[in-house]
Amino acid sequence: MTLSEKFRRGDLMSAACPSREVLKHMTSRWGVLVLIALEGDSYRFSQLRRAIGGVSERMLAQTLQWLEADGLVLRTAYDVVPPHVEYRLTPLGVEAAERVRLLADWIETNLPRIAENWRGSVE
Amino acid sequence: MTLSEKFRRGDLMSAACPSREVLKHMTSRWGVLVLIALEGDSYRFSQLRRAIGGVSERMLAQTLQWLEADGLVLRTAYDVVPPHVEYRLTPLGVEAAERVRLLADWIETNLPRIAENWRGSVE
DNA sequence: ACAGGCTGCTTACCAATCGTAAGTACGCAC
DNA sequence: GTGCGTACTTACGATTGGTAAGCAGCCTGT
Numbered sequence: 289m290t291l292s293e294k295f296r297r298g299d300l301m302s303a304a305c306p307s308r309e310v311l312k313h314m315t316s317r318w319g320v321l322v323l324i325a326l327e328g329d330s331y332r333f334s335q336l337r338r339a340i341g342g343v344s345e346r347m348l349a350q351t352l353q354w355l356e357a358d359g360l361v362l363r364t365a366y367d368v369v370p371p372h373v374e375y376r377l378t379p380l381g382v383e384a385a386e387r388v389r390l391l392a393d394w395i396e397t398n399l400p401r402i403a404e405n406w407r408g409s410v411e
Numbered sequence: 412m413t414l415s416e417k418f419r420r421g422d423l424m425s426a427a428c429p430s431r432e433v434l435k436h437m438t439s440r441w442g443v444l445v446l447i448a449l450e451g452d453s454y455r456f457s458q459l460r461r462a463i464g465g466v467s468e469r470m471l472a473q474t475l476q477w478l479e480a481d482g483l484v485l486r487t488a489y490d491v492v493p494p495h496v497e498y499r500l501t502p503l504g505v506e507a508a509e510r511v512r513l514l515a516d517w518i519e520t521n522l523p524r525i526a527e528n529w530r531g532s533v534e
Numbered sequence: 535a536c537a538g539g540c541t542g543c544t545t546a547c548c549a550a551t552c553g554t555a556a557g558t559a560c561g562c563a564c
Numbered sequence: 565g566t567g568c569g570t571a572c573t574t575a576c577g578a579t580t581g582g583t584a585a586g587c588a589g590c591c592t593g594t
Contacts, residue, residue, distance in 0.1 A: 298522035300444060300515055303465030307522050311515070315438035317581090321423060333542050342426030344582055349543060359528030369590050370541035380524055387517050391510040392423055395437070399421035399430050401503055405482030440552095456571055467553055472572060492561050493570035 313354040314384060318343050322351055323377070323385040324392055326361065330376035360384050436477040437507060441466050445474055446500070446508040447515055449484065453499035483507050 298307025313319050321340045325331060331339065337348050352375060355361040360381035366372040377385055395402075421430025436442050444463045448454060454462065460471050475498060478484040483504035489495040500508055518525075 296523060298519035300447070300519060301462065301464055306526065307518050310518050310522065310525055311443060312440065314514070314518070315440075315443060317435065317438075320434060320438060324423070334540085339424065341424055344584095345543070346545090346583085347581070350581095357528060358525050360525075365542090368541095369588085371543080371589095373542060380521070383521070384517065387510075387514040391437070391514060392434070394506065394510050395430050395433050396421035396423060398503070398506070399433065400419055402433055402481050402483075403429065405480060457569080467555095468572070469554085469574090470552070473552095488571090492559085493568095494560090494572080496571065 310358055313351075313358055314360070314388060316351060316354070318347050318351040319355060320388050320392060322348070322355060323360070323381065323388045326375060326377045327382070327385040327389060330374050333373050333375070336375060355381070433481055436474075436481055437483070437511060439474060439477070441470050441474040442478060443511050443515060445471070445478060446483070446504065446511045449498060449500045450505065450508040450512060453497050456496055456498070459498060478504070 298310075299305045300307050300311060314323065318340065321343075322336065325336060325339050333348070333352075337343055337345060340348070343351075352361060352363065356363050359378055362376050362378050362381075364374045364376070366374075421433075422428045423430050423434060437446065441463065444466075445459065448459060448462050456471070456475075460466055460468065463471070466474075475484060475486065479486050482501055485499050485501050485504075487497045487499070489497075
């Protein structure tokens with residue numbers, strides 16, 4: 289098996305595999321939240337920023353650019369003033385967002401079970 | 412609804428919610444790969460390091476400590492020389508790893524579709 | 535009329551994080 | 565007795581991330 293054959297389908301355990309980059313974008317601190325937010329609806333930049341608590345404009349812009357470059361998010365700019373830009377998921381992005389949301393949902397519902405382990409120093 | 416009621420079940424869109432920390436640990440660059448590796452088998456430290464291409468000892472140790480503190484990974488140290496430490500998933504960790512693997516599998520199998528978007532500058 | 539706000543970014547700067555390399559303690563093989 | 569293997573920790577430099585300010589032009593308020 290040649291290297292290119294090995295990487296046609298990704299191999300995350302190999303340091304050199306490009307799938308590592310995709311993983312990095314999708315599981316980045318804000319990438320996860322962007323995908324989940326956009327799963328429900330399309331958003332404008334500032335709207336998305338308000339929906340996701342705590343993102344800086346800088347990081348939101350960067351995250352959206354990553355996801356756009358990976359073909360998960362579609363950016364549509366209307367040339368008006370004030371600027372109007374819409375972000376929505378591509379079909380590929382919808383599939384990705386589903387998986388990410390499953391993970392996020394699990395964390396949200398199981399937070400109590402996880403948090404039990406934090407009480408170590410108390411008691 | 413009080414703040415504590417709001418956070419008994421996590422709310423990832425709120426900047427102050429502790430679920431953000433868990434998300435950070437599970438979706439960290441190495442956290443994902445650790446969970447997936449440990450899903451199949453228990454591993455010793457160095458063994459895990461070799462299995463996951465490209466991790467430094469420093470980051471592997473830190474990642475394992477995060478996951479241990481969240482109750483996803485169980486660390487068992489045998490007091491022998493040379494040191495022998497085993498890492499395995501807890502039942503909670505198994506559930507988490509399943510979700511993470513679904514995401515990873517999707518990336519690996521859909522890498523070709525994603526990579527198509529990178530050919531923008533070529534051609 | 536004219537200051538200030540809103541839009542979607544980008545840039546400059548500083549702090550936190552991460553990776554690399556080395557140190558540690560101890561036993562065993564050569 | 566030199567060197568390897570184990571599981572880490574620590575020091576330091578490089579990369580990344582967050583904060584704040586800038587930009588360009590219309591709309592609102594006074």
